[in-house]
Amino acid sequence: MSCLLKCTCNDSENELSFSDENQTNGDQLYQHLSEASHLSEAIPLLPAANDMIKYESDATKFELLAVIGRSSHRATAVSLTKHIPSGHRIAIKCINLDAPGTDYDSVEHEILVTRQLKHENVLPYLCAFVSSSEVWAVMPLMTYGSVRDILDTHYPGGLPETAVSLILRDTLRALEYVHQAGFIHRSVKAAHLLISSKGRVVLTGFRYSCNVIVDARWQPCIHDFPTDSIDNLNWLSPEVLQQNLKGYDSKSDIYSIGITAFELANGVVPYTGLAPTQILLAKLQGTKPTPPGSISDGAPLRESNRDTYKASGECSGQSSTFCEEFSGFTSLCLQKDPLLRPSAHQLLLHGFIRLSRKLMTTLPVILAPISPRAEVSRNTSSEPDEDATGCTQEICWNF
Structure with a gap:
C-alpha cells in the first residue's frame, strides 16, 4: 500500500489542458444535458476556452453519479463523476484494493506508465x-465509450470502413508515440480504444504494458510474459x-493492430x-483471418477500378466487404515474422490509412445514430447508483 501512496500522489493538484474539447463551447456540444427533465441542473462536460481546471487529490471534491x-x-468500476468545484463531468476509475485477486503491482504500474505519457491519442490520468x-x-470523460461497446450495441456486424480507417489512424498515432517512449502496449484491442465527443480516439489499458528501457539501456527484445494473458x-x-x-519487441503491437482491424x-x-x-496453434502456424477486399459502406473511398472479393465469415457470422487497401494493411500487420511487419509510423503512410485524409468526414458524422449523451439521475448518496447504468448505455466503458 505504501508504494501506491508514493506513486499516485506526486502532485496535490493537476491542471486539465489535455483534450481538444477544451477549445469548444460546452453549451453547444452538450445542450441535451439541460434538456433532460430528470436533471435538477445541467452539468457542463467541458471547461470554457482557455480555462484551466485544477483537480485536487481529494475524494470530497468529486460526486460519483x-x-x-x-x-x-x-x-474496478468507472463512474460518471461531477467535479464539484468546477461543475464539470469527468470519469473516475475506482479500483478496490480489498477485492479478491487485485494485483497491487499492476495497479501501480498502470498509474505510473499512464502518468508518464502525454499525447492527444493516449488517455491521461489527470490525478x-x-x-x-x-x-x-x-x-x-470519453462520451462515446469504448469501440467495443459501440460494436456490441450498435454495429454487431462491424463498423463502416471509413470508421475503421479513422479509428486505426488515431490508434497508430498513439502507438507510434508509445513505442518511441520505450513501451510495448501488449493489449491493443477495441475495448481499450475510447472515443471522445469530437471523434478523437484514445488508447488506454496500460496495465499490460512493459518498458523496453532497463537501467537506461534500450532492450532489443523482451522475454517477459504478460500477466492475465488469457484476456x-x-x-x-x-x-x-x-x-x-x-x-519480442514493439512489432508485437502491430500484430494486435491487424487483429483489431478485423475486430472493427x-x-x-x-x-x-x-x-x-x-x-495458439493457429497463430504459430501462421493462420490469418480471411482478408476482405471490397467496399463495405456504399460509395468508394476513391475513384479507381479494382477487383473485389468478399470476406468469408471466418471471423464473423455475416459477410462484409472491404477495399484492397484494407486487405494489404492487415496482411502486413499479421506477418508471422515480426521483422516483416512495418512500424506504426510506416503504417500511418499506408494507403488504407491515407484514404481517411481524403474524406471530409469525422467519426461523429459516421456514428450519427449514436448520441454521446449522459442522461443520469442525480444520486444523493456517496456511492454511484448502479441502477443508473441502464441510463448510460451510450457511454458504457468496457475495459
Missing part, C-alpha cells in the same frame, strides 16, 4: 490518489505466445470460439 463500466472481476480502500484515477490471447502475437529465446470490421474478434490451445 453513476457506474458506467465494470471490469470482468468486478474489482490519482488513494481513498479509503480504493485507488481513484481521474480522467476525461488478450486473441490479440497477442505469435512471438509473445511462443515464449522462446528470441523474445467484422464486429467479432478473430479466433472467437476456439480453445486457447487451438488459438
Whole structure:
C-alpha cells in the first residue's frame, strides 16, 4: 500500500489542458444535458476556452453519479463523476484494493506508465490518489465509450470502413508515440480504444504494458510474459505466445493492430470460439483471418477500378466487404515474422490509412445514430447508483 501512496500522489493538484474539447463551447456540444427533465441542473462536460481546471487529490471534491463500466472481476468500476468545484463531468476509475485477486503491482504500474505519457491519442490520468480502500484515477470523460461497446450495441456486424480507417489512424498515432517512449502496449484491442465527443480516439489499458528501457539501456527484445494473458490471447502475437529465446519487441503491437482491424470490421474478434490451445496453434502456424477486399459502406473511398472479393465469415457470422487497401494493411500487420511487419509510423503512410485524409468526414458524422449523451439521475448518496447504468448505455466503458 505504501508504494501506491508514493506513486499516485506526486502532485496535490493537476491542471486539465489535455483534450481538444477544451477549445469548444460546452453549451453547444452538450445542450441535451439541460434538456433532460430528470436533471435538477445541467452539468457542463467541458471547461470554457482557455480555462484551466485544477483537480485536487481529494475524494470530497468529486460526486460519483453513476457506474458506467465494470471490469470482468468486478474489482474496478468507472463512474460518471461531477467535479464539484468546477461543475464539470469527468470519469473516475475506482479500483478496490480489498477485492479478491487485485494485483497491487499492476495497479501501480498502470498509474505510473499512464502518468508518464502525454499525447492527444493516449488517455491521461489527470490525478490519482488513494481513498479509503480504493485507488481513484481521474480522467476525461470519453462520451462515446469504448469501440467495443459501440460494436456490441450498435454495429454487431462491424463498423463502416471509413470508421475503421479513422479509428486505426488515431490508434497508430498513439502507438507510434508509445513505442518511441520505450513501451510495448501488449493489449491493443477495441475495448481499450475510447472515443471522445469530437471523434478523437484514445488508447488506454496500460496495465499490460512493459518498458523496453532497463537501467537506461534500450532492450532489443523482451522475454517477459504478460500477466492475465488469457484476456488478450486473441490479440497477442505469435512471438509473445511462443515464449522462446528470441523474445519480442514493439512489432508485437502491430500484430494486435491487424487483429483489431478485423475486430472493427467484422464486429467479432478473430479466433472467437476456439480453445486457447487451438488459438495458439493457429497463430504459430501462421493462420490469418480471411482478408476482405471490397467496399463495405456504399460509395468508394476513391475513384479507381479494382477487383473485389468478399470476406468469408471466418471471423464473423455475416459477410462484409472491404477495399484492397484494407486487405494489404492487415496482411502486413499479421506477418508471422515480426521483422516483416512495418512500424506504426510506416503504417500511418499506408494507403488504407491515407484514404481517411481524403474524406471530409469525422467519426461523429459516421456514428450519427449514436448520441454521446449522459442522461443520469442525480444520486444523493456517496456511492454511484448502479441502477443508473441502464441510463448510460451510450457511454458504457468496457475495459
